[in-house]
Amino acid sequence: xxxxxxxxxxxxxxxxxxxxxxxxxxxxxxxxxxxxxxxxxxxxxxxxxxxxxxxxxxxxxxxxxxxxxxxxxxxxxxxxxxxxxxxxxxxxxxxxxxxxxxxxxxxxxxxxxxxxxxxxxxxxxxxxxxxxxxxxxxxxxxxxxxxxxxxxxxxxxxxxxxxxxxxxxxxxxxxxxxxxxxxxxxxxxxxxxxxxxxxxxxxxxxxxxxxxxxxxxxxxxxxxxxxxxxxxxxxxxxxxxxxxxxxxxxxxxxxxxxxxxxxxxxxxxxxxxxxxxxxxxxxxxxxxxxxxxxxxxxxxxxxxxxxxxxxxxxxxxxxxxxxxxxxxxxxxxxxxxxxxxxxxxxxxxxxxxxxxxxxxxxxxxxxxxxxxxxxxxxxxxxxxxxxxxxxxxxxxxxxxxxxxxxxxxxxxxxxxxxxxxxxxxxxxxxxxxxxxxxxxxxxxxxxxxxxxxxxxxxxxxxxxxxxxxxxxxxxxxxxxxxxxxxxxxxxxxxxxxxxxxxxxxxxxxxxxxxxxxxxxxxxxxxxxxxxxxxxxxxxxxxxxxxxxxxxxxxxxxxxxxxxxxxxxxxxxxx
Numbered sequence: 001x002x003x004x005x006x007x008x009x010x011x012x013x014x015x016x017x018x019x020x021x022x023x024x025x026x027x028x029x030x031x032x033x034x035x036x037x038x039x040x041x042x043x044x045x046x047x048x049x050x051x052x053x054x055x056x057x058x059x060x061x062x063x064x065x066x067x068x069x070x071x072x073x074x075x076x077x078x079x080x081x082x083x084x085x086x087x088x089x090x091x092x093x094x095x096x097x098x099x100x101x102x103x104x105x106x107x108x109x110x111x112x113x114x115x116x117x118x119x120x121x122x123x124x125x126x127x128x129x130x131x132x133x134x135x136x137x138x139x140x141x142x143x144x145x146x147x148x149x150x151x152x153x154x155x156x157x158x159x160x161x162x163x164x165x166x167x168x169x170x171x172x173x174x175x176x177x178x179x180x181x182x183x184x185x186x187x188x189x190x191x192x193x194x195x196x197x198x199x200x201x202x203x204x205x206x207x208x209x210x211x212x213x214x215x216x217x218x219x220x221x222x223x224x225x226x227x228x229x230x231x232x233x234x235x236x237x238x239x240x241x242x243x244x245x246x247x248x249x250x251x252x253x254x255x256x257x258x259x260x261x262x263x264x265x266x267x268x269x270x271x272x273x274x275x276x277x278x279x280x281x282x283x284x285x286x287x288x289x290x291x292x293x294x295x296x297x298x299x300x301x302x303x304x305x306x307x308x309x310x311x312x313x314x315x316x317x318x319x320x321x322x323x324x325x326x327x328x329x330x331x332x333x334x335x336x337x338x339x340x341x342x343x344x345x346x347x348x349x350x351x352x353x354x355x356x357x358x359x360x361x362x363x364x365x366x367x368x369x370x371x372x373x374x375x376x377x378x379x380x381x382x383x384x385x386x387x388x389x390x391x392x393x394x395x396x397x398x399x400x401x402x403x404x405x406x407x408x409x410x411x412x413x414x415x416x417x418x419x420x421x422x423x424x425x426x427x428x429x430x431x432x433x434x435x436x437x438x439x440x441x442x443x444x445x446x447x448x449x450x451x452x453x454x455x456x457x458x459x460x461x462x463x464x465x466x467x468x469x470x471x472x473x474x475x476x477x478x479x480x481x482x483x484x485x486x487x488x489x490x491x492x493x494x495x496x497x498x499x500x501x502x503x504x505x506x507x508x509x510x511x512x513x514x515x516x517x518x519x520x521x522x523x524x525x526x527x528x529x530x531x532x533x534x535x536x537x538x539x540x541x542x543x544x545x546x547x548x549x550x551x552x553x554x555x556x557x558x559x560x561x562x563x564x565x566x567x568x569x570x571x572x573x574x
Contacts, residue, residue: 052221052299053150054313056142056214085157087173089164089191092333093121094198100151101175101187103135106333108196108280115477115486124280124333129303133222133275135282135331137200139185141214142316148214149177149185169193182208196334197344204317205324213318216327218284219311220275223301224256238278239358242310244294246271251355254296256308264296264310272350273310274332276358279473285330285350286312335473338370357471365464370472377474383487384480384545387469391549394465395557398458415444469542480541487542496541500548501533507555 082099095105106125113120125133138150149155155175164171171191178184183206190199206212225240242254246268253276254264264273269291274283286292292312301307319325330349334340341353359366372393376386418440426433469475479485483493491497508529536544 056140087162098155101155137218147179198331200329202327206319216314221309240277243274245352267293282333287328359467362464370468383478488540491541496544497536503551504529
């Protein structure tokens with residue numbers, strides 16, 4: 001029957017998706033190469049001890065020929081320990097190292113690392129050796145321009161603790177550096193209430209007798225995290241690596257194992273670089289008017305571990321004696337909240353940040369579904385109820401398509417005995433059987449594809465919503481009711497998976513296999529609810545909730561349509 005075929009099609013497609021994800025994890029490219037990338041004089045990507053400070057460049061090379069700026073070997077980055085500064089807002093707690101003015105720790109106060117531990121926020125940035133992940137920025141001087149503060153220079157701050165005051169909307173944290181030649185640089189971080197977007201401005205004042213020239217750079221540097229394990233762990237299938245955006249090439253990923261083979265190299269305005277992981281990311285966003293040179297590199301940390309670096313190097317900056325100049329940038333460090341990311345885009349700061357919630361080719365469908373889910377949550381204040389309402393809305397939109405599918409299925413069910421008779425009559429001749437079958441379809445005005453085409457229309461929505469529910473940070477640790485206190489984790493008592501399996505079994509019983517099925521197909525059909533339903537035991541409960549409600553409503557709709565058709569036939573027979 002068409003309903004049977006559509007169910008099998010959807011189930012097999014979904015199983016294929018899961019198998020592909022598992023294969024990619026187990027046999028696809030790994031996060032990090034086992035051996036350091038080979039270095040050479042011409043290689044755009046090198047591995048060298050502490051080679052993480054760029055050299056100044058006087059001009060921007062065209063995108064087609066851009067190379068990573070020469071990376072000289074410098075002294076150990078881990079010089080004498082320097083004081084740190086703690087900055088606390090309503091959503092962030094950051095640690096700034098006065099050695100370079102780098103952001104070396106970032107705690108996201110509204111997100112807990114563990115649902116069962118309320119006082120341990122997610123730490124996105126961290127300077128611990130095994131989890132090293134920091135946001136760095138600095139200046140480099142052109143030849144003959146004297147010194148400049150890179151991310152290893154020692155800055156000074158008036159305080160070691162800054163906090164956003166109650167009722168205040170903005171907090172600024174200044175750090176200063178100066179040299180004997182009269183160059184003074186003030187690095188100013190600015191924070192806004194409720195925002196994960198950090199302003200990063202460098203004020204350059206030249207009090208010397210000679211013109212200073214150089215470049216500003218911003219870079220993210222991290223080690224590859226340990227590979228996630230566990231079939232039911234969403235982190236297992238999540239992308240962890242670098243990404244970048246340009247107006248021409250849009251959103252692109254750069255996996256850790258691609259740093260040496262396919263390094264980032266190019267010059268463009270209106271771009272950004274990022275490090276992504278499940279639910280959270282960081283991104284350096286230069287001023288959109290700058291034509292920055294973007295690059296990637298593999299560097300060796302102080303402990304010998306490989307670190308992966310993505311960088312944006314500004315055009316040449318020139319400051320005459322007695323003059324000053326400011327260089328602006330932004331750093332996003334937080335969750336993939338599409339509302340905030342869209343607001344950043346609307347403000348003209350950066351385009352494309354919302355693409356970090358990566359739905360792949362289904363983005364045009366997934367993003368509107370996510371927006372609708374947010375609006376429903378704003379109405380009911382419960383993510384589980386929002387999912388149920390979203391299913392209802394999708395069912396209403398797809399009602400006509402579903403109705404056509406179920407009516408076709410009912411007609412095919414009624415026609416089954418006559419199709420079986422034709423099979424028995426013309427079983428030895430496939431050509432005669434096919435011709436007789438098509439003649440019967442035409443006589444009864446039945447389209448054999450009437451049940452499949454509506455299902456094919458629904459499959460993109462099915463998968464798009466799968467990614468929405470899997471990737472939405474809003475559902476992370478979100479409660480529903482009763483025993484389900486985390487929609488991003490499996491149902492602890494397997495109630496929803498059992499309900500879902502029962503719904504699938506009911507649908508199968510309600511639509512028995514067609515006579516045209518062979519014995520193997522009939523067995524597959526009978527056991528599909530058990531095999532396919534068992535997969536949902538390890539799925540996040542938010543996903544299972546959607547499938548159970550969707551299947552239950554589909555089963556109800558199918559029953560109503562069949563009942564109406566039977567009633568109409570009974571009246572016609574009187």
